[in-house]
Amino acid sequence: MKHISEERKEILLRRYGSKSPGAGPGGMKMPGPGGPRPGGPGGPRGAMGGGKPKNTSATINRLLAYIGRDKYKILLVFACVLGSTLTSLAGSYILRPVINNLVSADRSAGEKVGNLAVGILTMAAIYFVGILCSYLQQRIMIGVSQNALIRIREELFHKLQKLPVKYHDTHTHGDIMSRFTNDLDSVGEMLNNTLSQIFSGILTLVGTIILMFVTNWILAIVIIVTIPFLVYMAGTLGKLSRKYYKGQQQALGAVNGYIEETVSGQKVIKVFCHEETTMGEFEFLSDDLRSKQRKAQFFGGIMGPVMGNLSQISYALSATVGGILCLTSNFDIGGLTIFTNYSRQFSRPINELSMQMNTIFAALAGAERVFEVMDEPSEVPDPEDAIEICAEANRVPGARIIRGEVALKNVTFGYVPDKTILKHINVTAEPGQKIAFVGSTGAGKTTITNLINRFYEIEEGQISIDGIDIKKIRKDSLRGNIAMVLQDTHLFSGTVRENIRYGRLDATDEEVIAAAKIASAHSFIERLSDGYDTVLDGDGSNLSQGERQLLNIARAAISKAPILILDEATSSVDTRTEKHIERGMDRLMKNRTTFVIAHRLSTVRNSNLIIVLEHGEIVEQGTHEELLAMGGRYYQLYTGAVELD
């Protein structure tokens, strides 16, 4: 194993572990030991650290509100829990007359057998009712918790669709995924079991104590005195196991995060021959997980037996004191028998509740992370009187018809405060014009397109379409009128046809083919095994980069939007195909206002206006010929005559 520096170890634990919110989606489950479940949901807990939630009562209230929508079912569950607890207590209480009957001196054998049969049948009937109650309780509760979970999951997913692009730009996929997987799983775990268990535990505890007093108050007091000791022990062990459990979850998050990054970066690892180092680092993280897991499992595992043995003390105590009471007072053998049973029974809920703590803490931490996303501000809502727009070719009733004039006036913008990316941009694109943005990497070209379709809101300046401020236009209407080929291509799992039709859902098959022809994608699609019905894997990984781009262009081509934005749409396509596309593109751009961004300047030559951006400022603008004649920045970019500095 290669040596890993202390500094790197710190980075590994911090980057992949719970200290960073950007850890992977996890998904590894701990093996649940027979007794307590220190494992529970695996994976990172982001900034939460898998530990205690920050605002417990608010989170609990919010969770309860989700299950509260099924309140009649919840009441039914509580009634069933009450039923099963009461029957279990009653069943054991009946044992008293049954035993007393057997040991009584003044009954005949026949009478005893008769009474015994009656007693046993009564107990059977009581326990049957108990089983029925438990069954119903479980069934109804699972239904309630699944309903709640589905509501939370759907709400979270809806929220995800409404979050601004900024949220997705600033949060890793791993982190968002882990909220859907681990965090929701742990919430589900708690909703399924914990609620009814807490209720039944408390009922059993209270019921047993009452019955103890009813049976023999002196003995009851002797046993009650041991409760604080039991609670103290359960609390101490619980705290210890919780501490180690937290460490285990963090380490698990680190391992999961590392695996995620390694899987997605596998090619780069191979290219740079980092396999050995990667394995070494993984070994380090996995060793760390092992040592933390060992402690967590140990403390979690011994909790049951330790508490079980401790409860034997109260058992012995009640047997001894009870025996003495039998000999010295009129305390009966039946009473002693059920009392010793109770003394065992009453520590059980304390054990169970303390074991539930791990699940509860994991679930609350998970719920908090889920609610955190839900509380993120959504995209700026459309104003009440938001305007709907449409193009002539695409008439929508009640919508304002636009010609496609786009104007940026004095637009200044930065993604983060104090770092201005675009400075005083003024551009006007007349309807049907082709405007090109060129400039070096990081100049702010993509940023302009992000502003035109309101992925980000501008603070200074104004962007308008046909004179209407885009802030006054409904966002879906605005985006519906702008067809875009993004710089990063993305395809969905589905057929080629479906992926093209994504641009306009009501497009006919003929229109799909026509769009593919415009994008010069038709011939390669024809060569695919099933043509337009070929199923693409996630993000079209079974296509070449250039082919993916052609499909993205086809998707924009099928739309009837009057404004078109092409951000490096053909950067991965060979120059011959690019030339070929150009002809199709000319048809596509006809009557549409088009913004083209391209590093390959040959593709922007025929633009009506070329804008040269440097460091967020317009440094030159004009037609290709004008700019060349100027002999400035564009000339340098075009001829490659850049002075190396």
Ligand SMILES: Nc1ncnc2c1ncn2[C@@H]1O[C@H](COP(=O)(O)OP(=O)(O)OP(=O)(O)O)[C@@H](O)[C@H]1O
């Ligand atoms: N989501 C973001 N948050 C913060 N800064 C960003 C974000 N996206 C881009 N930037 C920064 O804004 C600047 C302009 O980025 P932009 O993507 O507009 O460049 P570009 O001109 O499109 O470059 P390229 O030719 O490489 O595509 C860059 O310095 C970049 O670091």
Ligand SMILES: [Mg+2]
């Ligand atoms: Mg860009």
